[in-house]
Amino acid sequence: MRALSGWRPSLRMAWREVRRSRGRSILVLVMIALPVLAVTAADIVIATQDVSGVESMDRRIGAADASVSFTTGAGRVIQAFDPDDGMTWDSESDKPAPGVADVRRALGRDVRTVERWEGSTVVSTDKGRTDALAAEVDLADPLTAGLYDLTDGRWPRTEDEVVVNADLASRGPGLGEEVELASGDVRRVVGIAESTTYRSHPSIAGPVGSFGLSERTTDHTWLLGAGPVTWDDVLALNALGGTVVSRAVIAHPPPDSVLDPEIASWAGGTDDAWLAIVALVVVMALLEVVLLAGPAFAVTARRQSRTLALMAAAGGTPRQGRRAVLAHGLVLGSLAAVLGVGLGIVAGRLAVPVAQRWDSTWFGPFDVPWPHLLGIACFGLLGAILAAVVPAWIASRQDVVAVLGGRRGDRKASLRSPILGVVLLGAGVAGAAYGARSTSNGEFAIAASAVVAVLGMILLVPLVVVTLARVARRLPLVLRYAVRDAARHRTRTVPAVAAVAATVAGVVALGIALSSDELENRATYVPQVPMGDGVVSFGWNTDATAADADAVVAAAEKSVPGLRATAVQGVQTDRPDGSYTFLSFAAPGGPQQLLSSYGGTFGSDVLVADRVPPGDHLGIDAAGRERADSALAAGGVVALADGRLVDQVAGLDRVRARVEEMDAEGQPGAVRKRTFPGAVVTTGSHSIGPQAIVSPAAARRLGVPVVPANVLLDGASIGRGQQRDLDEAVSAVADQASVYVERGYRASGETVVVQLVLAALGAVLMLGGTLTATFLALSDARPDLATLGAVGASPRKRRGVAASYALVVGLVGAVLGAAVGFIPGIAVTYPLTGNSWDLGGTAASHYLDVPWLLIGGLVVVLPLLTAGIVWVSARPRLPMVARLD
Amino acid sequence: MNATLHLDDVTRVHGSGPTEVHALRGVSFRAHAGELVAVMGPSGSGKSTLLTLAGGLDTPTAGRVVVDGVDLAALGGAGRARMRRTSIGYVFQDFNLIPALTAAENVALPRELDGQRSRAARKAALAVLEEVGIPELADRFPDEMSGGQQQRVAIARAVVGERRLILADEPTGALDTDTGEEILRLLRARCDAGATGVLVTHEARHAAWADRVVFLRDGVVVDESGADPVDALLEPGMSR
Amino acid sequence: MSVKQALLALLEQGPMYGYQLRVEFETRTGSTWPLNVGQVYTTLNRLERDGLVAGEGVDDDGHVVYRITDEGRDEVAAWFTTPVARTQPPRDELAIKLALAVTVPGVDVGTVIQRQRTATMVALQDYTRLKRAGRAANPARPDDMAWSLVLDSLVFVAEAEIRWLDHCEARLRRAVRTAENTATFEAGQPREVNR
Secondary structure (H helix, E strand, O other): OHHHHHHHHHHHHHHHHHHHOHHHHHHHHHHHHHHHHHHHHHHHHHHHHOOOOOOOHHHHHOOOOEEEEEEOOEEEEEEOOOHHHOEEEEEOOOOOOOOHHHHHHHHOOOOEEEEEEEEEEEEEOOOOEEEEEEEEEOOOOHHHOOOEEEEEEOOOOOOOEEEEOHHHHHHOOOOOOEEEEOOOOEEEEEEEEEEOOEOOOOEEEEOOOOOOHHHHOOEEEEEEEOOOOOHHHHHHHHHHOEEEEEHHHHHOOOOHHHOOHHHHOOOOOOOHHHHHHHHHHHHHHHHHHHHHHHHHHHHHHHHHHHHHHHHHHOOOOHHHHHHHHHHHHHHHHHHHHHHHHHHHHHHHHHHHHHHHHHOOEOOOOOOOOHHHHHHHHHHHHHHHHHHHHHHHHHHOOOOHHHHHOOOOOOOOOOOHHHHHHHHHHHHHHHHHHHHHHOOOOHHHHHHHHHHHHHHHHHHHHHHHHHHHHHOHHHOOHHHHHHHHHHHHOHHHHHHHHHHHHHHHHHHHHHHHHHHHHHHHHHHHOOOOOOOOOEEEEOOOOOOOOHHHHHHHHHHHHHHOOOOEEEEEEEEOOEOOOOOEEEEEEEOOOOOOOOOOOOOOOOOOOEEEOOOOOOOOOOOEOHHHHHHHHHHHHOOOEEEEEOHHHHHHHOOOOEEEEEEEEEOOOOOEEEEEEEEEEEEEEEEOOOOOOOOEEEOHHHHHHHOOOEEEEEEEEEOOOOOHHHHHHHHHHHHHHOOOOEEEEOOOOOOOHHHHHHHHHHHHHHHHHHHHHHHHHHHHHHHHOHHHHHHHHHHOOOOOHHHHHHHHHHHHHHHHHHHHHHHHHHHHHHHHHHHHHOOOOOOOOOOOOOOOOOOHHHHHHHHHHHHHHHHHHHHHHOOOOOOOOOOOO | OOEEEEEEEEEEEEOOHHHOEEEEEEEEEEEEOOOEEEEEOOOOOOHHHHHHHHOOOOOOOEEEEEEOOEEOOOOOHHHHHHHHHHOEEEEOOOOOOOOOOOHHHHHHHHHHHOOOOHHHHHHHHHHHHHHOOOHHHOOOOHHHOOHHHHHHHHHHHHHOOOOOEEEEEOOOOOOOHHHHHHHHHHHHHHHHOOOEEEEEOOOHHHHOOOOEEEEEEOOEEEEEEOOOOOHHHOOOOOOO | OOOHHHHHHHHHHOOEEHHHHHHHHHHHHOOOOOOOHHHHHHHHHHHHHOOOEEEEEEOOOOOEEEEEOHHHHHHHHHHHHOOOOOOOOOOOHHHHHHHHHHHOOOOOHHHHHHHHHHHHHHHHHHHHHHHHOOOOOOOOOHHHHHHHHHHHHHHHHHHHHHHHHHHHHHHHHHHHHHHHHHHHHHHOOOOOOOO
């Protein structure tokens, strides 16, 4: 109790100080609580999104105690406690599939079972057909409760009743309507039910036998109502060849030692890189919190110095004086931590539905990871204590004589820190250069050196501020005053400028990395066909007929007005029975290898036609097309070559084709070689396409089967909605056909979101730092403002002074931060965009895109905006000289 | 003759109810061009209030304050600020220089606030600093000057730009005797050159530099000393 | 006030006659304390009787010229080096007046004080005006410096007087307030007091 009693006066004083200077206390609270709030909310959203084993039980096995799945051809199964974490099986192809009796025998007791099949099926819609997730299970059985969520109607009772989810209902079959399956059978929709796992994909469910899944699916599942299914039960079922998801085992797993060693080696293994990143983020965030809250504590320390002196006069020791400062940090830190966590939970609760919208799987139940939150709260507390202690330590080294003489302002800047700062900055640059050059894990070297560089920059800020003050003579009055005053009160200015600079440096570095990455993705993107055109490909081993091709052409032209659809045939290289034909082409007298790669979405890598198909899909230019047309008309073969070989292939007029057959078991068969008159033309695009076009006569001579390969689409732009309709129309006439429309490179939504989040975070922190400094500066400057008023400054001048403070802090911080941020930003683009392979040798090995808009916004617009906000919100009246006689 | 400064039946009350303080009660006061008027009184007599009212830093509860023919109450805050930039100069007891600006910049402050270009304002400032005798301190900061030098800078700031009314609130309070006399000599010179000066002081010696001395007590003018000379003190051979 | 030593000090500069002495005295002290000739001659006679000066006969205009003796010189030296004693303060008319005003009923002491203060202030203003212009402003010769110092003494004395008057006023007001409070306390009701 002795220890605590020593703290009591300090804590009491701290509490009173907090209540006395409300403005400053609220500022500090906000500075510390905000990051805590943000991290808490993010953690909650992530934890909620993460559907852990236990949480997912209901959606995987409904109300059952376990489910067991038998895969066709599976012998003994080895699995982890949760088979999703790891599972493998021995292959035993001629074992008969186990049944319910086998399960009962393995478990040694009677169980209630509900059969379940899962797969996909094709369903007709208003516009045609679509793929849908299908499940066959008796939804009326209570054991299945939780697999689907019935929102309208009722569960299906007979074999011709089904439920669909809202997504499928919107495409066609709604409640009470009929839905046609691929087999031609018709079912009636009696209810709308959402799958508890998948949110945005069409899904349909019905009793066992509705969709004929048992013929198509390899996994036969039973839901078991067997009382708790223990690990021993699981092992017994594993021996039968069943994979078991057991509620009891997953909720209370036995010790890891009972796992099969093969599975045990998969699990675990924390990601070292992930840890490093987390550590880095924590350090930077802590730094930011200290820098932002520091100035407020500094001012408090200054004002407290008189109280501390009185305490010393009343018999207090220096240790008790230090305790007072620490107590202040403790009180505010605890308040802020509690506030931040509490509000963070609320914010997380509100953010979960918003985040859900972006995710296609359902989130789990609302999850509050309490251990994490405790850690976050401690982090906030630590930040507050540091922010309190550091300025107090600096203040204790103040020039006593100056303080007694009533001269406001800090000691002259020593030269020690700037030298250290230059050294650190140099180390940061060197580290970044090293990381840029190194071949592996350069990113970590760069990240570490970035932190070092930022620390060095922070040490240089005082020098910059003082130098700026010296050359301020040319500035207009209000700016001149703000700059000089900032230099005089470095204790409160430097942390704010440093906070802004550190933020901007981080944002600039990350922004450059992201943009350059995007640029690389964009530049290395290889379009498959010209922009806006499309291809309907029949798949590599289909048995589509010419009638199917015509039907697709008709359907396509009907779906999209103005579209030109051309059916093209090709050699059937993959056959349904498993046999394979391998073709290759060469030109005698020409280059060894004509194409660096081929394949693509054309349904076959060898097309069969008597002239080059219309449209630009193959990238053949006019001259080449002329040569190719004449060669094909003469019954020859046109081989395609890379664009860079254009000169070497221009004069070639013969093509040698080699055909190698392989049977269903993979045994090589006959090899045929034929030479044809023909041409070699170059494809202008880098995309992966067919390797040759052969005329029908040549195909007959080669003895290869010819089938419809694709339908080329061009001539009209195909919108997204139209593409989906087209998809369904095509599926209606040809099951295996798929539609591809070239839309160019699409930035993944994720990247855009990350950039926006980065910009928003940077803006918020900049705003926070600048406003802190301005608020404190204004309260410090009351005497000067009074003088200005007495000397005749108009009342609006106060706004000007406030805005100038904000401008100085924001601009200096942003410029410094941007300059330092370039170093790691540019350095990291080297390992990030370095290519170890390229297509056709034209891709650059380094991409650099500087997001000038982002940087310009941060460095120029944001400080001006902040100054503008301060201008608008500052109180216009100047404090008048209040003299008491 | 038009008075540069005219307080007409001015009353100033601070606070309300039981804690009311009557700083001035129905005070009428005039000061003319070329005249230096001293205001004396114990603390609580209202002398500083008189000065802040004259300078437009405060508004009377009743009565009018007229400077150069302009009723200060009729002007808004901005108008009064303009008066302080161009017509009225204020000298404080504790100098009130802005530490972040050099001496020349402090002196140039009213001109720059009024919109004059830095260069022209600096020139005017240097000229006035010369007048008060400290041209060499133009680029020093207030931290680097003695009290007397700072007060001279403050006076320079109050007179730059040919201000017509100079209000000085105990300008010699923090200074030693000789330096104080120097300050008063400066003020006197300005008034002789045509400005109007109002000087609040509790030092009789310094008040004696004025043409008129007004005595305030409890917010009321109780007496005023005119300017009739005492014959016996004439030097032999001189006549008035 | 005795001007004995002052005249002796003047005679030390050289022999003079009565009227000359008077002019010389008034010049150096700015006619602050005017002398009449009769007073001068009476003092000279006494000095001669005491052996500090000696008559030198008559000059061409018929004036009696006096000369300082050695004893006189000693006397002058002693006078300069001996501080003026303050054990017997000169009779101060103002102090006497105030003392009586306070104790004689029916006299408004406050008005007395205020009137005196204003008058002294006027005098102070005049002294200051003289200090600013004329010989005392920039003392070039020792005579001017002498005059300036005398003027300063008048200034300081006047200032001291005003300060004393302020002080008396404050004390009297405090005394009245205390008496009021005591009366209120004793009688239980406020009492009007003339001030």
